[in-house]
Amino acid sequence: MLFKPPINLEINELIRESQKGNKKAQGLLYTHFAGKMYGVCMRYASDKDDAQDFLQDGFVHLFKKIDQFRFEGSFEGWVRRLFVNLILQKFRSKKLLYATNFEISPAHEPSYEHILEEIEARDLLEMVKTLSPQYRLVFNLYAIEGYSHKEVAKKLQISEGTSKSNLSRARSILQEKIAIRYPDVYQMKSNGG
C-alpha cells in the first residue's frame, strides 16, 4: 500500500523552500512526488534498476533545476516533463534509440472492444516493459503522456512516419500480450462476444 505523508505545508511553499536549498522541503517534495515519478520511471525503464536510476537522477535533476520553476501551470506536470525529458536524454546518450520503421498490416490489428478494463496496472506495466526501447518510448509518449506524433518525433529525433509505425507495432505487440495473458478476453473478441 502506498503511503502518502500528510503535508502540512502548501506545495508552493515547499517549492519555494526547495528553491532556497532547504533540505527538509526537498525531502517533503520527494515524499510527495516519488511514487508518481517512480511510476513514470517504471513505464520507461526496462527493469527496476534502470527505473531506480531514472528516479534518483530525476530528482537530483529536479532539485538542481527547481529554481527555474516560475509557478506557471502545474508543478506536477512540470516535474513529469522534466523526468520524461531526462529519461529520453538518457536513452539517447546510451544510444538505445534506433529507428524501427516497418508497417503493420491493418489486417493484423485486433479489436479491443471487449478487453476488460479490470486488467491490473501491474500487468499493463509488465507488458509495456517488454517492448523494445523505441516502441516503449513512442507508446509512452503518445498513448500515455498525450504527445502528438509531431511532438514525439521531435523528442525522439525521428520522423512522424516512424513514430506512427512504431506506435502501431507497439500496439500490436501489446495486444498479443493481452491475448496471451487474458485468453478469455481475446476469445470473447474472436467470438464476437
Place this chain on the structure above:
Amino acid sequence: MEDKKKLDEIFEKGLGGLELNPPADAWVNIDQKLSNKKPKGLVLFWRVAAVAAALLFAFSAGFALRGWWEKPSYNEVGNFSSNGAESQWVNPKGNVGGSKADNPSNTDISATKAPTSLNNTAKTNTSSSIAQNNDALSNNANSQHAKGATSIDPAIATPASFVVGARPTQGLLYLAALRPCLPPVNVHLELRPVFNEEVVKVDSSAIVYYDSNTPKKKKTKMNALRVGMLAGPSFAFNSVEVKNDAKSNTATDNVGNEQIMNSYASGMSVNYQVNKAWRLSSGVFVNSWKQSSDNTLLALDPNSGNYNPSALGVTSVGNFNYSNAGQSTDLTLVEKGSITAGGNQFALLPKVEQQYQYVEVPLQIGVSLLETKRLTANAQIGASARFLSKTDVRLRYADGSEKSVDGLDPEKISYQLALNGSLGYKVAKNWAFEIQPTLLYGLTPVNQNPEVETYFHQFLVYAGLFYSF
C-alpha cells in the same frame, strides 16, 4: 480506430497515474548526490579563502614567532629589589677596572648605566682587568670573551622592535583576521523520508518516515586513517614551585624575573578512526619553550665577597652554577661587579635567553561531537611525552653581543596532559581543514633543579589540512 483508442485508453488509465513505492534508499542516494555537487561561485571562494587564510595564519605566525634571539634586544636592567632593599647596579663592561673589582660593593659606579658606546676593546680590557685581579680567571677567559666580542655585528646591536608583551595580542590579531574568512556555517536538519506504514513525529513541522526493514543510510566505507599537517602559535605559561629549603635566596627573585615567550609549533597528526564515534590520535610535533630574564642574580660566596666561582643563580630551569659549569672561570659572563642587597652580595647576569626544543608525541582518544556533510567537531584527551631535543641558552649583553652557555639541567623527558578540540571543515573529497585549540598541561617537571620545580604549560592553536585514506 476505436480499438486503437480503446487500447490507448486502457494503458493511459492504468498507467497514466501509476504510483509505485520507490526503493527505500532512493532518497538517501539522492541526498548524497545532491550533497556531492561541486561548490561553485561564492561557496568555492569562501572555501579557498578559508584555507588560504589558515595557511597564511599558520606560517606567518611561525615566521613572527621564530627564533626571537635572532633579533636581539636588550632591555636595560633597571633597579631591582632583593630582600626588600633597592640596590643600584652598573654594567661593569664599560666601567669595571681593577679598582672596581677590589671594591665590589662600591655604589659610585651606579651612575654609569649600560653604555651604548661600548666597543670590543673596552670589553676586552675589562676582561683583562678582572683577570689581573684573580689568578683563577686566566687568559682562557680573555680569549673566550675576545672571541665572542669579535663576532659582534653592529646591526644586531641596535635595539630591535621585538616586544614580548605584544605577542599574545599579535596572536589575537591573527585570529581576528582569520575569523571573517571562515565559511558560513549552515547546520540543517536532514530529513530522510522513506515510505512506510509507520510515522514518527519529530516536531510540528517535520515528519520523518522510516522503515525498519530498510537501511537508513547506505553504508559508506569509513576512512579509517587520517594524516594531517598542523602548525600554529603557542602561548605559554608555567607554574613554578620554589622549595622552602632552597639553597639560594635568589631563587624566588630570579624565577619571578623570567618572561615567558610565545613560540611556534608544527608537526604531523595521525588519527585512526576506531568507529564512527571514537578515534585514536597520535603524531609527532616539534615544540619549543622560550623564556628570558633580565635580572638573574648570582649569589656570591660571602666568604670571598667577590667574583667567586661558587656564584650560583637559580632559574626556573636550572642553575647557573659557576663553580661546576663549563664557564666556571669566565666571570666575563657577569654583567656587573656586584650588588649589595639586604646585606648580601650578588653578581648579576646579563639578559638570559633560554630556548628548549622538544619533540612531542601525544597519544589521545577522541570522540566525535558533530558530524555533518561539511563540519566535524571532536574532543580529545590523552597524554603527551615531551623529549628534549635541543637546548639553547645565551647571555646577551647590552652591546648586543651574546654568549652561549650551558650548565642548566632540564629533564630529557617530561609528560603533559594533552587536551584539544578540533573543528573541521571538509573542503574537498578526503580533505579537511581543521583548527585545533590545544592545551598541553605539564604533569611532570621539566627540570632537575632540586630548588625549583617547573611545569611548562602551553595553549596552542593548531591549524592545518588533513587527508583521509
